[in-house]
Amino acid sequence: xxxxxxxxxxxxxxxxxxxxxxxxxxLIAAARDHPSGGREGTRILEDHNRHLTAKQxxxxxxxxxxxxxxxxxxxxxAPDEDAKTIRxxxxxxxxxxxxxxxxxxxxxxxxxQDETLLDILIRLFADxxxxxVCRGLPRRYAEQQEDLSALxxxxxxxxxxxxxxxxxxxxxxxxxxxxxxxPLMRIMKACVVSLRRHARKLDTQRQLAxxxxxxxxxxxxxxxxxxxxxxxxDRSNQRWQRLFDxxxxxxxxxxxxxxxxxKAGEGISLLFPMNDLFEAYIAAQLRRTxxxxxVKVIEQGGRRYCLGEWRNGENCSADLFQTKPDIIxxxxxxxxxxxxxxxxxxxSADPMDRKHGISQTDVYQMMAYARLYDCENLVLLYPSIPQxxxxxxxxxxxxxxxxxxxxxxxxxxxxxxxxxxxxMLVDTTCRRISSGTAAPxx
Numbered sequence: 001x002x003x004x005x006x007x008x009x010x011x012x013x014x015x016x017x018x019x020x021x022x023x024x025x026x027l028i029a030a031a032r033d034h035p036s037g038g039r040e041g042t043r044i045l046e047d048h049n050r051h052l053t054a055k056q057x058x059x060x061x062x063x064x065x066x067x068x069x070x071x072x073x074x075x076x077x078a079p080d081e082d083a084k085t086i087r088x089x090x091x092x093x094x095x096x097x098x099x100x101x102x103x104x105x106x107x108x109x110x111x112x113q114d115e116t117l118l119d120i121l122i123r124l125f126a127d128x129x130x131x132x133v134c135r136g137l138p139r140r141y142a143e144q145q146e147d148l149s150a151l152x153x154x155x156x157x158x159x160x161x162x163x164x165x166x167x168x169x170x171x172x173x174x175x176x177x178x179x180x181x182x183p184l185m186r187i188m189k190a191c192v193v194s195l196r197r198h199a200r201k202l203d204t205q206r207q208l209a210x211x212x213x214x215x216x217x218x219x220x221x222x223x224x225x226x227x228x229x230x231x232x233x234d235r236s237n238q239r240w241q242r243l244f245d246x247x248x249x250x251x252x253x254x255x256x257x258x259x260x261x262x263k264a265g266e267g268i269s270l271l272f273p274m275n276d277l278f279e280a281y282i283a284a285q286l287r288r289t290x291x292x293x294x295v296k297v298i299e300q301g302g303r304r305y306c307l308g309e310w311r312n313g314e315n316c317s318a319d320l321f322q323t324k325p326d327i328i329x330x331x332x333x334x335x336x337x338x339x340x341x342x343x344x345x346x347x348s349a350d351p352m353d354r355k356h357g358i359s360q361t362d363v364y365q366m367m368a369y370a371r372l373y374d375c376e377n378l379v380l381l382y383p384s385i386p387q388x389x390x391x392x393x394x395x396x397x398x399x400x401x402x403x404x405x406x407x408x409x410x411x412x413x414x415x416x417x418x419x420x421x422x423x424m425l426v427d428t429t430c431r432r433i434s435s436g437t438a439a440p441x442x
Contacts, residue, residue: 001200002066003116005083007073008058008274011051019066024052026063034061036271044070044271056274056344058090060118062198062267069116072274075346075385087117089412094272097280098249101242115201118270122199125246126207129188133214137180138237144177181218183227184240189218190226191247198268223251279326279342282381282410282422286327286340289422295337298328302336304372325369329430338377338430339369347382347393347409356393356407363405370403377404377430384409390421392428 002023006012014024024047031041036057038044044061045068046053054070061068071086095102102124115123145156147164153175160172192215196208221227228248233241250268279299286297302325305318327340341362348357358380366378378398384390390411397404406429410421 003069004067005069005071005116006054007071007076007080007086008054008056009073009076010054010070011048012054012068013051015050019052019068023063023066027052027061027066027068030061030063030269034269034271036273043273057271058274058277059269059271060116061269061271062118064267067116067118067267069118070271074344074383078385081386087120090117091120093277093281093412096284097277098245099284100245118198118268119200119204121246121249121270122195123201123204123207125191125195125243125250126199126204126211128243128246129192130207130211132239132243133211135239137185138182138240139178139180140182141176142179142181143174145172145174147171148173183230184233184237184244185215185218186221187226187228187231187247187251188243189215190221190223191250193220194223194268195250226251228252274344275342278344278383282340282342283327285418285422286329286426289419289426290329294332296330298330300324300326301328302339302369302373306368306372323368323372325373328373329426336373336375338379338426339366339373339375340379340381341366341369342381345382346385347407349385354394358407366405367398370398370401370405376402377406379406379408379425379429381425382407382409384411386413390418390425392425395429 002019004012004018012018014021019027028041028045028047031037031044032039034041034044036043043055044057046055052068054068058070058072061070071083072090073080073086091102094100145159146152147170149169149171151171152173154173156172156174164170164172189212192208192212196205196212199205199208231244233244249270283297283299290297303322306321306323308316308318308320310316325339326342328336329338329340331337343362346357348355350357362380366380369375370378388409388411390409392406392408394407395404396407408425408429410418410425412418414421
């Protein structure tokens with residue numbers, strides 16, 4: 001099994017000291033089949049004959065006999081950071097963005113070991129599942145029908161006087177029995193069976209085998225037939241939410257989830273588009289920042305249209321070119337306080353560049369948001385490069401109006417300080433939000 005690690009936009013050799021051509025072709029095929037790969041898989045990998053180039057998707061891509069781990073890197077020209085540090089940061093982002101509620105200390109410790117992202121998540125799943133199974137399986141009451149010698153529950157009168165009319169020693173009973181065979185546990189069992197084939201570490205394989213033995217009474221269900229929609233998480237099984245979310249990562253085909261090869265069992269590819277992950281991470285941290293303020297954080301909301309039929313003297317009722325701002329901050333009166341667009345890009349480091357390397361298309365997009373959502377506070381938010389603090393880099397006015405566009409960066413290396421940094425950003429760019437009420441000029 002050949003395993004290599006690369007950063008975003010980095011190159012992996014094909015040939016000597018890299019993947020063989022057969023392995024490279026298998027990885028390209030896996031990228032093409034993944035939901036995040038695009039038509040030809042070029043959103044994940046590009047094939048340049050003698051090398052593969054990683055794109056803006058991070059995680060682990062697995063194919064027959066090989067795997068490639070892609071780690072985040074904001075600045076392609078900057079020196080590489082330590083892989084273990086980057087991996088720990090990535091796990092923190094995934095935990096926050098996806099609401100996995102992993103133990104920060106446990107996950108961080110494992111991230112600093114010589115394991116891939118996939119190995120770490122499988123081990124975390126095995127650890128948590130073994131702990132919960134030892135505490136006891138969640139159970140539910142299910143109706144049973146059985147012919148018994150003594151009455152249990154209530155009698156099935158119709159069956160009793162037809163099938164057992166001449167058998168007074170047999171009673172047709174209907175009763176509720178408490179059992180562990182629930183949709184949630186069927187998903188857990190399927191996940192254990194799948195991960196046992198793909199776990200590389202002996203300790204993890206041992207843990208999964210132990211859990212599999214403890215779940216022996218739960219029937220096996222094919223991945224394609226798992227009852228995801230039948231799972232109900234309530235107060236009685238709330239502690240299983242984290243495991244359910246991790247199982248969804250491994251077995252479901254979502255943007256944040258996996259490519260699950262049902263044909264050959266060649267491996268699990270766990271991939272995350274960095275633009276989407278960065279947006280979800282910032283939105284989750286903003287919710288923590290604005291807790292108790294009355295301000296709502298809306299992801300991919302708004303959905304107002306740009307164009308519609310023109311009628312003289314009437315306001316346009318638009319129905320073409322729908323917009324979906326990354327993040328909208330709404331006050332208690334539901335009016336937009338700010339529109340934030342996240343960009344997983346590096347700003348220009350040239351102090352003489354007044355544009356900071358911002359795309360003209362991004363500026364036009366923010367101007368459209370200002371007009372459609374009647375919002376005066378607009379923010380383009382970028383990750384800061386390592387060793388650079390969070391800050392508002394520049395503030396621009398939009399020609400002919402009162403709107404302002406702030407260009408800001410947020411430091412992802414200081415995980416403990418990001419809530420404070422975002423609070424300062426909101427305070428600076430949104431003209432102070434207080435108790436969910438916008439300032440008068442908003």
